Amino acid sequence: MKTLILSSLLVAATTSYASEQVSEVTEWTSHSLRLATSSRPAGDITRGKELNDSMMCSSCHGKEGLPPTNRWPAVAGQLESYTYKMLLDYQSGARNEDNRANIMTAVADLMSEQDMSDIAAYYASLTAPTLAQQSAPALVTKGDKDRLITACASCHGLSGQGGIKGTPAIAGQTAETLKRALEMYRSGDRDSDLYSVMRQASQRLTNSEIDTLANYYSGTN
Amino acid sequence: MISRREFLSLAAAFSAIAVLPAGSFAANKAKVVVIGGGVGGSTFAKYLRRKAPDVDITIIEQNPIYIRPYGSSEVLTGHIDMSDLEVNYDALRNKYDVNVVIDRAIGLDANRQIIKTASGTEYAYDRLVVSPGIELNYEKVEGYSKELAETKAPSGWIPGPQTSLLRDQIQNMRQGGTMLIVAPPNPYRCPPGPYERGALVAEWMQKHNPTGKVIITDPKNKFTAGSNFLLGWNRLYGYNIPMEFMDGMPDDVVEHSTPGMIDWIPGKDGGTPLSFDASNMSVETEGGKIEADVINIVPPMKAGKIAQQFGLTNELGWCPVDRVTFESQKIANVHVLGDASIADAMPKSGFAANTQAKVAAYAIAHLLAGETPEQNPAFENTCYALAGSDYGFFVSAVYELREGKIAKREAPGLQDLNATQAQRRLSAVYQQAWMKSFTEDSFA
Amino acid sequence: MKKVMILSALLLSTSAFADERAEIMANNCTGCHGTDGVVEDSALISIAGLNAEIFIETMKNFQSNERSSTIMHNVALALSDEEIAAMAKYFEALPKGEEK
Numbered sequence: 001m002k003t004l005i006l007s008s009l010l011v012a013a014t015t016s017y018a019s020e021q022v023s024e025v026t027e028w029t030s031h032s033l034r035l036a037t038s039s040r041p042a043g044d045i046t047r048g049k050e051l052n053d054s055m056m057c058s059s060c061h062g063k064e065g066l067p068p069t070n071r072w073p074a075v076a077g078q079l080e081s082y083t084y085k086m087l088l089d090y091q092s093g094a095r096n097e098d099n100r101a102n103i104m105t106a107v108a109d110l111m112s113e114q115d116m117s118d119i120a121a122y123y124a125s126l127t128a129p130t131l132a133q134q135s136a137p138a139l140v141t142k143g144d145k146d147r148l149i150t151a152c153a154s155c156h157g158l159s160g161q162g163g164i165k166g167t168p169a170i171a172g173q174t175a176e177t178l179k180r181a182l183e184m185y186r187s188g189d190r191d192s193d194l195y196s197v198m199r200q201a202s203q204r205l206t207n208s209e210i211d212t213l214a215n216y217y218s219g220t221n
Numbered sequence: 222m223i224s225r226r227e228f229l230s231l232a233a234a235f236s237a238i239a240v241l242p243a244g245s246f247a248a249n250k251a252k253v254v255v256i257g258g259g260v261g262g263s264t265f266a267k268y269l270r271r272k273a274p275d276v277d278i279t280i281i282e283q284n285p286i287y288i289r290p291y292g293s294s295e296v297l298t299g300h301i302d303m304s305d306l307e308v309n310y311d312a313l314r315n316k317y318d319v320n321v322v323i324d325r326a327i328g329l330d331a332n333r334q335i336i337k338t339a340s341g342t343e344y345a346y347d348r349l350v351v352s353p354g355i356e357l358n359y360e361k362v363e364g365y366s367k368e369l370a371e372t373k374a375p376s377g378w379i380p381g382p383q384t385s386l387l388r389d390q391i392q393n394m395r396q397g398g399t400m401l402i403v404a405p406p407n408p409y410r411c412p413p414g415p416y417e418r419g420a421l422v423a424e425w426m427q428k429h430n431p432t433g434k435v436i437i438t439d440p441k442n443k444f445t446a447g448s449n450f451l452l453g454w455n456r457l458y459g460y461n462i463p464m465e466f467m468d469g470m471p472d473d474v475v476e477h478s479t480p481g482m483i484d485w486i487p488g489k490d491g492g493t494p495l496s497f498d499a500s501n502m503s504v505e506t507e508g509g510k511i512e513a514d515v516i517n518i519v520p521p522m523k524a525g526k527i528a529q530q531f532g533l534t535n536e537l538g539w540c541p542v543d544r545v546t547f548e549s550q551k552i553a554n555v556h557v558l559g560d561a562s563i564a565d566a567m568p569k570s571g572f573a574a575n576t577q578a579k580v581a582a583y584a585i586a587h588l589l590a591g592e593t594p595e596q597n598p599a600f601e602n603t604c605y606a607l608a609g610s611d612y613g614f615f616v617s618a619v620y621e622l623r624e625g626k627i628a629k630r631e632a633p634g635l636q637d638l639n640a641t642q643a644q645r646r647l648s649a650v651y652q653q654a655w656m657k658s659f660t661e662d663s664f665a
Numbered sequence: 666m667k668k669v670m671i672l673s674a675l676l677l678s679t680s681a682f683a684d685e686r687a688e689i690m691a692n693n694c695t696g697c698h699g700t701d702g703v704v705e706d707s708a709l710i711s712i713a714g715l716n717a718e719i720f721i722e723t724m725k726n727f728q729s730n731e732r733s734s735t736i737m738h739n740v741a742l743a744l745s746d747e748e749i750a751a752m753a754k755y756f757e758a759l760p761k762g763e764e765k
Contacts, residue, residue, distance in 0.1 A: 056643045059733045068732065069719055071710045099654060099706045106611070106646040267700075268692070572696055579692040583685065595685050599748075601693035603736065615736050619693070619743035632743035636735065648735045654708035659696040661704070 025094045028194050033166070036088060037081050041114050043121025051119050055107055065126040070174040077128020082168040083120035087111060089192040097190035129172025131159050131219045137212050139205075147204045152213065155197075160217045166194065170217045178214035186210075250277045251589040254336050254346040256326045256527060258282030260289075260571040261352035261559030263313060264578035264663040270317040272586035279320040279344055280313070281336065287664070291411065291571045292656050293380040294418040297388045298425040300610070306380055312665045329531045331552050348585050351533060351540075351549075352558040352574070353525025355379070355410050358538075361521040362403070363496035373499050374516040378410065390515045391422060397432035398514035403494045403504055404439040405519045408539070410560050410569045412445035413606040413616070415519050416485075420450065420608045423458045423483045436513065437485045438506050440493040445568070446606055446616050446635055451485075453608025453645075458482040471639050494518075524561035531555070539563045544627050545594055546584040547577065556581055565627040567620055568602055575663050576600045597622060605652035613648030614640070687751035690744075694752065703762030714761035720753035 026032075052058045052065075057075075061067050065076025075083065089095035091108040108116070136158060138144075143151035155164045160171030170178060184190035186202035193199060205213070253269060255262045258280045266278050287308040295301045313319040328337035329349070336344045357376055359367045370376045375383035375390070391400060400422055404415040419435045426433040444450075447466065454460035455474055459481030462474060486492035491508015498505065503512040523529070523538025533540045533549050540557040541550040547562060549555045558581055559574030567573045577600060584594035600620040607613050614636035618629045636648060691702070694712065698704055702713030712720070726732035727741040741749070 053733065054641060054643070056641070056647065056733050068723060068726070069710075069715060099657075099708050102650045102653070103647065103708050106650045107643055110642055110646060575696050576693050580689060583689060595683065595689060597686065598689050599686075599693060601696070601740075603697060603740075605736075613735075617736050617739045617743075619740070630743045633739045635739075640735075644733075644735050650708050651735060655697055658699060658704050658707060658709055662696050662700050665700075 025092055028094070028192065030194060033085065033194060037084060039113075040081075040084055040120075041117050043080060043117040043119075043124075045118070045121045045125045048118035048120070048122025048125075051111075051115055052122055055110065055115075055119075057107070057119065060103075065123050066129070067174075070176050073173055073177045074129055075123045076126035078120075078123045078169055079163055080117075080120040080124040081166060082162070083123050084116050085166070087116040087119070091116075094192040095190065097184045128161070128169050129219075131171045131217070134216065134219070137216055139209060139213060140216055144204075149201055149204050152217075156217070171219070173218055175211075175214040175218040175220050178217055179210055182210045182214065250275055251347045252277045252345055253279070253348045253350065253585065253589070254344045255280045255350045255352065256336070257352040257354060257525065257559075258284075258287055258310060258313075258321060259352060259354050259559065259574070260659075260663045261354075261574035261578045262350065263287070263310075264575045265350055265352065265558060265582050266313055266319045267317050267663070268579045268582035269586060270319060272583055273589060276586075276589060277320070278318070279322060280310075281322055281324050281326050281338060281344070282310075283323065283325045285310075285323050288380045289571070289656075289660060290378070290380050293377070293384055294414065294421050296380070296384050297377075297391055297418065298421050299388070299392070300421075303380075303385055308660060308664050310664070316665075326527055329552075329555075331555065334554060347554070347589060349555045350547075350558060350581070350585070351525075351528055351531065351555060351561070352578070353527045353561050355522040355524065355560045355569070356526045356529070358521045358523055359518075362494060362518055364499065365497040365518055365520065369497070369499050370518070374497060374502075374518055376518055376520060378414075378519050378522075387515070387517055391425070392429070394430060394433065394514045396430055397434075398430065399434045399436060399512075400515040400517065401504060401511055401513035402435065402437045403497075403516070403518040403520075404437055404441065404444070404492075405521050406440045408569055409519070409522045411604075412568050412570070413450070413604060415439075416444060416447075416450045417606045417608070418517070419483055419485075420454065420458070421610070423454075424609045426482060427458075433482070434480075435483045436511060437483070438492045438494055438504065438511060439486060440488045442487045442489050445604075446614060448638055449614040449636055450606075450608055452638055453612050453614070454481065454483050454485075457609045457612060460484070463487075469638050522560075524557075528557060528561045533557055533561075535563075544622055544625060545580075545596055545598060546588065547581040556585065564600075566618075566629040567600060567627055568604070568616075570602055570604050571663075572604060572659055573600070573602045575659055576602070578663075600627065603655065605648060605655050607649055607652055609649075611649050612645050613650070613652045614645065615648055615651075684755075687748075687755045690748050691752050691755045694756075699762075701762075702756045702759050705762075711762055712756050713759035715753075715756055717750075717753035717757040720756060721749055724749045724753075 060072040061075045066074050087108045090104040093105060095101055140152045143149045155167040156162050156170055160169060162169035182202045185198040188199060191199060253276055255266055262280055266280055269278060288306045289308055293306055296303055310321040314321050325339040326336050327339050334346050357378055359365050359370055370383055375387040377384040377387040402415055402419050415437060419437045423435045451462045451466050452470060455462050459477045460483050461477055491506055493507045495505045497518060502516060503510050504516060524534050524540050528534050528540050533551050535541050540562050542548060542557050542562045547556045547558055549557050558578050560569040564577060580598040580600060587594040603617045605613055605615045616634055618634050620627050620629055695702060697709050698712045703711045724741045727734050727737040730738060
């Protein structure tokens with residue numbers, strides 16, 4: 001009900017100058033993604049650290065890649081290729097799932113490919129959060145054959161380290177961040193995933209399964 | 222306990238009640254009537270409901286839909302449409318149980334505490350809140366009038382048909398034409414507004430009319446966030462910053478060898494407007510005559526007409542109030558909020574009206590309960606402004622009471638002139654988010 | 666450790682601060698951060714339910730520019746320690762709303 005009132009209230013202010021400038025966005029194919037990431041200039045960690053401050057990344061994601069509040073994702077230890085792809089996606093408007101994404105689009109728009117690579121290299125050089133030992137839910141280890149859900153661990157790893165088939169590290173994100181990501185994929189608002197892998201997987205998840213997975217990979221089980 | 226609907230049907234059955242004042246469903250409930258459903262009146266009603274569940278709250282508003290003035294210059298460049306300015310009263314009615322009646326207040330009986338409306342209804346009140354916004358003093362500019370504003374040289378300061386007319390004039394202007402903005406004297410609604418408008422039109426011209434020009438003629442020698450604007454204009458539209466504003470400017474300020482797309486003529490350089498000549502589309506200023514293809518006059522302002530009619534205004538046309546309760550210093554049990562009130566250091570902005578309304582709502586909730594309001598309230602104003610769609614900055618201040626007046630706390634109030642490009646870009650993103658947020662806080 | 670002690674001292678000092686004044690101060694935030702500190706689908710964030718010590722530390726970091734910002738540096742500098750602590754306590758007690 002509240003959402004209804006809000007959405008009917010204001011069409012105007014939800015228009016964003018940032019999204020207006022985005023031209024036609026084409027979906028990634030494995031080929032185009034490989035091309036984009038293979039032409040990535042080598043990242044300079046020192047310069048990336050400077051950019052993290054001067055581009056205001058650190059305001060939300062922290063000076064050392066760990067966010068000051070649970071409102072924003074951790075980026076410490078994130079795979080270089082993934083950070084780089086996300087910045088490309090924000091810059092092109094491929095990632096524009098909500099009004100919060102306007103922040104990233106505005107900043108990424110100021111970045112060169114070298115800047116993005118430097119920032120990606122800096123984050124990759126930081127120590128990623130780790131998960132404490134815990135028993136993994138069946139969706140993580142086995143998935144669900146009947147519903148064609150692939151085991152999360154088969155791409156993101158049992159400890160959420162990522163790196164398989166271009167997946168991000170997700171270990172130790174806050175449960176809120178993981179939940180938000182899964183919900184945004186499920187609704188289709190977030191749609192820059194290669195071959196809709198996350199969109200398809202999340203569509204088959206119930207709310208409580210999303211909670212379970214978010215709790216597991218955030219380590220708040 | 223009988224429901225409202227049951228009571229209504231009972232009332233209909235006993236049709237001896239000829240006129241049923243909307244605020245009198247239960248005689249023992251306190252009644253608050255609000256005139257004006259803008260940001261001030263709506264925020265007040267919403268926050269009073271949150272504090273006082275049992276009070277009867279009625280808003281009398283002339284228009285069924287609120288058309289927000291803040292952000293309305295974005296219509297001129299086609300970034301948004303007129304319909305995007307519309308805000309409805311659904312949440313106030315359905316969620317906050319506020320009786321929003323579309324009618325016009327025409328009479329006040331301060332002794333009997335009754336408001337009369339154009340439809341012939343009478344509303345009794347324990348507390349009356351008047352939040353009428355502004356009236357434009359078209360006639361204060363010689364040769365200018367409401368009629369000319371509606372047909373020839375729109376003001377567009379209260380959004381509506383004049384805004385659409387101005388948009389059409391700008392967009393149909395000949396290549397290389399000039400738009401002249403006549404800025405108003407202080408105090409007026411939305412202090413950065415005329416300068417943001419000029420900047421947004423200049424940006425639009427870069428794409429659609431690259432030889433076009435915007436001139437702002439001004440009776441003032443400085444304006445809100447002036448340095449931020451001048452710097453933005455220098456970077457974006459080739460404006461040359463006057464020497465007296467160079468203090469504290471960053472190193473990248475460029476001295477342009479050709480005139481820029483935007484020009485500002487302050488009062489000391491002859492910018493003060495004297496008269497408007499509709500027949501040859503020109504404005505006579507102290508510095509001489511300026512001809513233009515599009516003339517946008519933002520005339521001097523005073524409190525909304527109803528405040529004047531009710532005798533709530535002083536000789537300058539604004540309403541003196543107690544700064545804790547916003548109760549009028551002219552008429553007891555009547556309060557004035559927002560642009561129409563004299564709030565000392567606070568600007569006449571929607572955000573200011575929003576925070577004033579919350580303070581007043583809490584104070585009136587206490588007064589209705591026979592209690593003393595918090596005597597040490599605090600207010601805030603936050604206004605984001607654009608020098609271009611990717612170039613934002615802001616003014617911000619916290620206000621407190623000092624010797625019975627609203628005073629600004631000592632703190633930096635503007636975006637640093639050395640702000641990074643990322644900060645200015647983000648300020649432009651936040652400008653859009655801020656408008657959405659504070660509209661929701663006021664109406665939803 | 667020192668930081669923690671300062672923060673808890675600030676939290677304790679709020680007891681003298683009238684609750685309604687805290688609410689009035691907090692209402693000055695909600696124009697941007699949403700009624701009751703909850704804002705939906707916005708570049709601005711909800712602050713309802715934010716841990717009070719994190720709230721205070723964040724405001725201190727905005728004041729010093731340890732955490733870079735646009736408007737919050739100015740806003741934080743215009744508020745007293747006592748007010749920040751009272752607002753932190755007020756927002757911490759509010760329900761988070763739906764995370765999005």
